[in-house]
């Protein structure tokens with residue numbers, strides 16, 4: 001007997017305006033191993049053949065669901081746990097010390113600052129270049145200076161993720177049949193945000209608001225190039241499959257979740273999928289996550305990669321600027 005699958009429509013905000021997508025109304029199911037594979041990065045610093053082997057796995061994942069886990073990613077578990085402790089210390093403070101955002105979800109975010117990027121030899125020239133408007137982060141660090149080690153750990157974790165994200169971008173270049181340094185020039189001083197996110201337990205949220213709200217983030221795609229996400233063991237991240245069903249992107253210890261953003265979908269001429277996902281915290285206790293979003297240099301232009309265009313596949317997109325250049 002055929003099972004009746006029902007669908008509904010969701011509205012997404014994309015680079016080219018609102019878009020509507022069909023999604024199944026069935027509860028999320030576990031993904032198959034191919035739908036959200038676990039990819040081992042232990043040989044990422046090996047030779048080019050090692051990286052091509054990783055790239056071929058990532059290519060399949062990027063063309064299928066657009067989400068995968070990475071393990072042996074090189075970021076020390078101790079650093080991740082220290083960052084998590086700092087995130088908890090930050091969110092544990094009384095409300096007036098924090099920035100409260102909608103949906104009762106709270107965030108602390110660090111933007112790219114050339115001073116924190118060890119690959120930049122002259123940060124001042126970027127900071128004083130009118131085209132970038134990176135903005136200062138001094139107020140953030142002043143406002144958190146009473147939390148011991150907060151700044152140091154937060155910056156170190158940011159730096160490690162920036163380095164890993166740059167390596168991943170090289171793998172994406174290989175996965176698009178381009179030389180591995182193809183994107184290096186547009187990731188030298190990228191738009192890149194590192195966040196701590198706290199989703200309070202649902203009971204707490206209900207008590208305060210007296211309404212039946214979900215704590216989380218509704219259906220969306222990530223706008224940038226690639227996202228690296230650390231999530232705690234709470235669960236709640238759901239990912240739309242290639243057949244429009246919700247998959248449970250369950251937490252797997254020792255991994256980060258990686259997904260493709262709108263810019264990478266665009267420059268791959270839709271070969272790689274910028275996948276719809278959402279997060280709910282429906283448990284009574286807090287959920288913490290630490291996403292990192294890598295974009296391209298704000299002064300660069302995003303255009304379809306030559307290897308993704310041929311007579312049968314003309315470029316679907318015009319070149320667009322990657323960031324606000326003021």
Ligand SMILES: O=C(O)CCC(=O)C(=O)O
Nearest residue numbers: 197222231237279289291
């Ligand atoms: O918190 C998470 O697990 C994911 C958050 C997310 O999707 C986002 O911030 O774009």
Ligand SMILES: [Fe+2]
Nearest residue numbers: 220221222277
């Ligand atoms: Fe997201």
